[in-house]
Amino acid sequence: MQIFKLARKNIFRQFHIYFLYLLNMSFSVMVYYSFLTMMDYPELEKITSSQSITTGLQLGSGIILLFLVVFMISANHFFMNQRHKEFGLYTVLGMRKSQIIQLLFLEMMYLSGTSLVIGLLLGGVFSKLFGLILGKAMLLNLKLPFYLSLVALKKVSRDFMLVFLFIFFQNGFRLYRTSLVTLFKRNQPSTPSTRYPLFLLLIGVGGISLLAYGYWQASHFTSYMTALGGVDTGLLKGSFFILISCVVGTYFLFYGGLPILLIGLKKVKSIYYKDLHMITISRLYVQLKENARMLATIGVLAGTSFSLIGGTTGLSDFLLQNAKARVPVSYMIDQQSSESFKKKLTEKKIDYTAKSIEVKQVGSYWEKELFRKQDNYIGPSSFIRESDYQSVKKYLLFSLPSVKLENGETIYLDQKNELLIEGAKTGEKIRLSQTLPNFSVKEKVEDKLGGQGGIRYNQPTFILTDEDWEKLPRTHSYGYDMIQLKHSSQETLANQLYHDQIPEVLYGQIENYYVQNNQLIGAQEPERNVESEASISQSVPEGYGYLTRKNSMSYYDEWQEARHKFGLITYVAVFLGITFLLAIGSIIMLKQLSQADEDRKRYQWLAKIGASQAQIKQTIYQQNRLIFFLPITIALSHAYFALQAFSHLSDISQSPFIFIVIAFLLLLYILFYRWTSAVYYQLVVG
Known part of the structure; x- marks a missing residue:
């Protein structure tokens, strides 16, 4: 009974920590339920038999689930790291680890149940909005009422429960194997090293060299592919070598290249001692040292995501252009069938x-x-x-x-x-x-x-x-x-005559x-x-x-089919992009906000020695800006050269729609950064 009371007190006493965890779990449920409900809408199911929509949506739901599972595990990791000292105090006060695990289970039950309910309620609201957006993207005249999908409800509850159990057993196993000393040492601040180790320099140079190699070969992909054996083997080999060089180069850059750059900036006194740059550079060096793997992984995954979004949205735009290329006139009809159709057009006074x-x-x-x-x-x-x-x-x-x-x-x-x-x-x-x-x-x-x-x-x-x-x-x-x-106003009537008069042969x-x-x-x-x-x-x-x-082809039919595919591909790509960017933004946010307590004393000390609130705010925003946008900048660079490689095989990467979609996603990411920085500032100065 005491453990139940302690679990409730913990949640209310440290609500600012639990709230972030609850918010992220609710977001995961909302996104997943919205997507599954949209797949189960009866109005959308009516057209899935004639369009390749079901397969695309199922693939999209699987990718979204994978993203969200990784995101939830990462959020839980930062949540647990914040509580190691608390668990250590419980141990000192005489609680057994089995009791702490029981307490953790009750807290997770409260949080998971609440986030499931909130996520389902929000998902019920937003699923209709997402369904209407999909219908508009596919040029479908849909009227979607509020719909409670029992299929989606069961699937979300089942999958969410499995993820919850996995996270709980992972937490329990880690807690059981962690010693008391480790619990108290886990979140101690790191001291930045001022050494200039040779291996960091070698890693940094190696990372830049690998990235330069991958980017150069991507820009000359056809020649590179030809040199490796042509389309039969060169395509696979070239893609693999470029991928490996960019992935390894990214990790080397974050592990060695960027730390070396920051060490070099410390040597430039005109920069290092200007304003509060020494705080920003020193803190950034520590964060890179502690989070190099996470930031490099985000850079690689975000680059892959941007490349897929660029490729798929470019492909969807290409489908619309291809419809015009396949049927460059209103109708193409075999001469054995066209006479009756032309006669009907004349009878209906269609020019x-x-x-x-x-x-x-x-x-x-x-x-x-x-x-x-x-x-x-x-x-x-x-x-x-x-x-x-x-x-x-x-x-x-x-x-x-x-x-x-x-x-x-x-x-x-x-x-x-x-x-x-x-x-x-x-x-x-x-x-x-x-x-x-x-x-x-x-x-x-x-x-x-x-x-x-x-x-x-x-x-x-x-x-x-x-x-x-x-x-x-x-x-x-x-x-x-x-x-x-001759007149677009007669297209509807002409297309009806086409389907009535021309049999499929x-x-x-x-x-x-x-x-x-x-x-x-x-x-x-x-x-x-x-x-x-x-x-x-x-x-x-x-x-x-x-x-x-x-025996016949219609531009209007080809265009409508291409528009359906365009809408589906674009919708899934943008949905995945938003989900992924919000997920990685939340991971960085959790990591940054988890350090707010540690940084509060540092900024309070700066205020005592004369630093203004404006300078402190500027330093916080600079620090968060670099952590947020370093991996995204690398990701955009990866995506750009990936699209350059695609452009050697087709012109889909030249579509302006790609840049519109990516610009929209970056705008959301910037808003996420601004919100995180504002919350971080309030936690520090508050």
Whole structure:
């Protein structure tokens, strides 16, 4: 009974310590419950069957749980460190360790139960807000009422209880194995060393060298990847070596580089003796010495988080741009199906323009080099007329590259990702099957005709002069219309007609080409209707290949699907980013505030010898600013060069949306720093 009373008294007597712990535990429950409730909303479940939302949200919930578990364990670690002397006093007063562990269990039960209730209540409020934000991001017209998710409630309670038990047993085990002397020594202030050890200098130089190596190779990633063996092995090796060099370099920088820098600043009297810089530098040196591993870990994890956020948000923005690239007009419809649709558009007085493109397929063999390795292509290629290419230029959503050919020349329409890769070269000649002439490749331009892998077969496409194109056989050919609406106000009606008039049809063909004695041999079967890609893949003989294409594509459908994916990816990325930044901000906050009692006497002494409150406040803010932003600065540097490496393989890292998201997260982090510094100042001067 006395232990129950003691547990309650402890909580009320040291409420400022317990409050921070309670706040962080409640935040963890709120975030996790909000995310799980959003996944369980009936209105959102209606669209998960047609969108890849469930998988993305489940992955996001798993990552959030992992973040929060690490965060809760870290918060508990600082909470326990604050109470070692208290536990030592209990031991001196005659309490057995089993009784102290029982007391700790009761306190954690109070705190955990309270934080669970508070977190669930806040989660119930914010889950609706988060769900509405997700719906807006995905352009879904959702009306979300207040919803109590029993599934989320059970899962949060179960997971939270498991984490609570783990933390309790961890605390009990540590307390049981800790001696009385250790309990009283644990939080004694450290004395900064003024030595200039050689190994610190070596570690610091090594860290800077490793970071410089990793950043340089990331900036020249394609060349680095090529030197390591090309795309097959170079991609994995290059990424691994850069990752290891940056991670090890970060730890070396915090263990050796930054302490050496501070020791050097002590030698500069004009800086060290200005205002209260000696207090800031000395205290920062001690904190780096004590927390180098924590700060380096935050730098690495935050850098990884920023890189993932940048990559995913860039990818989501890329999906929207890709929708326009895949369907650069309102509709692309096979000529066998387009006549009835155009007739309906005319009947409904919907203004449009239509241009036809005819494609011939011919077996081809041409040399291709990628990452300085031969990657020759053998199989059917698509050929279109130069006049068809020129005729559709002014009707697309963006301009096509200009081309001009002579007979015997061809232009290769390359995919954008290969155009971005250094060393992606094509051979000078394209060899065709049978007795057909060869063509010299004049240049390669980006394929902006759209439909690749959709209404067009996913195979190399070339432009020929009309005269050369007519010489090719029509054995394997198909045509499609590119239809562009003139007025955006008619899009809704036109899209409804599209879905009513155009059935979904899948075409497929089987081919078998090979080179023998420097001659292209083989053939391809005529195009036919297939039920699905799986059905044709099962009927392909061994050694043969197959291709499929759709009979139609709609820009509005492609854009809507991309917008859904964009909203999901962006939402999960930003949610994870906010969760992670608040978690690491809270860890640093707990670490800083846990030292407030120790620092109070130091600042009171400064006030007695004449330091003004403004100077003390400035010193506190400077100290917290450096601790908060040193790891984040390193993290941003890691993320920048990671995105530089991504930009060698695609252009997703150039999206301005990445910088908007990261700027928003940094703003939240700055507010967190300001709030922590203000609380720290009040604890010290109070």
